[in-house]
Amino acid sequence: MAADPFDELLEALRCLPGVGARSAQRMALELLERDRDGGRRLARALETAMRDIQRCASCRNFTASEHCRICRDDRRSDRVICAVESPADVLAIEQATGFDGRYFVLLGRLSPLDGIGPEDLGLDLLEARLSDAAVEELIIATNTTVEGEATAYYLREMADRHDVRVSRLAQGVPLGGELEHTDRSTLAHAFASRLPLAGS
Amino acid sequence: MAADPFDELLEALRCLPGVGARSAQRMALELLERDRDGGRRLARALETAMRDIQRCASCRNFTASEHCRICRDDRRSDRVICAVESPADVLAIEQATGFDGRYFVLLGRLSPLDGIGPEDLGLDLLEARLSDAAVEELIIATNTTVEGEATAYYLREMADRHDVRVSRLAQGVPLGGELEHTDRSTLAHAFASRLPLAGS
Known part of the structure; x- marks a missing residue:
């Protein structure tokens, strides 16, 4: 006998990162009760994406074409x-x-x-x-x-x-970060790599 | 021109409750990079569930049969x-x-x-x-x-x-709850509905 479609949906939803038993249940019920069109759309989008999205032949990013959008863009x-x-x-x-x-x-x-x-x-x-x-x-x-x-x-x-x-990429203290809460190695690196201010 | 399959997947994932732009991105990349089988399985499970799951003819719960598992269970x-x-x-x-x-x-x-x-x-x-x-x-x-x-x-x-x-269902203070943090109306109700202890 085939698995129950509801249980199978709960199990399948858990392949999504960050989705445990309770959120899978909430998602399944929400789609069934209020958004079956959304659920069908997601099914089609997943199927297409898993089948068609490959790596770009020049930059290895994900794309459904031979070359990705960024590699195809002549203005770049x-x-x-x-x-x-x-x-x-x-x-x-x-x-x-x-x-x-x-x-x-x-x-x-x-x-x-x-x-x-x-x-x-x-x-x-x-x-x-x-x-x-x-x-x-x-x-x-x-x-x-x-x-x-x-x-x-x-x-x-x-x-x-x-x-x-x-x-x-420059390494140092994050913008908006407080020195007190910056981890030691980042702070040590930022201190040693300090830059002269323009005009000083 | 059809929408890009990656963008379409991001958009479709957002029909799930609690999934915003950032988690949709994380889910899409996770499936594409590491779990295409899981993605395909989810697509099939969603399609089947959205098509086959209806309301039970006797209790209105969700089920893929005419009567749900609980209504069919003779031992209940x-x-x-x-x-x-x-x-x-x-x-x-x-x-x-x-x-x-x-x-x-x-x-x-x-x-x-x-x-x-x-x-x-x-x-x-x-x-x-x-x-x-x-x-x-x-x-x-x-x-x-x-x-x-x-x-x-x-x-x-x-x-x-x-x-x-x-x-x-009985209404009152939740088990493991602290009176100090119980909302006023629950506490008032539990106080008024207090029960005699056996033997007292």
């Missing part, structure tokens, strides 16, 4: 490439900055202990792009974790081989 | 019916108590201001069930809101007409 500059760990980082940078260059999505970070090497991050593809004479700068926007830093180091050496200028 | 007693406002209340009572009678799901509460009358709550169906000689007790488990109380009053009159005993 080919001179700067920003390397990030995940598609979420692309969205964050797009929303927060006016960056108009290209991206490269590693979809992970170098982690020898987990068996993740340069080939898993598509670094051959990035190297091919860096060898293009149009590229002048590589912005390394990996996370400031141990693995993110190791990945940044590797990317820097690669860029050096192709005479591409390298930059890294 | 026909002598007691518990009337609740929503399917979530059935799940809550099943999980918290050893109740082995039947349910009736109102799927709402009487609310003349919103135009919700007895026929919208399927009360003719409940009345037909109360007229069955096997039914001895109606447990009224509507919420303790104004509308829930009005609904309880209406149900009580209906049960009286059919000589069915009526009970209502």
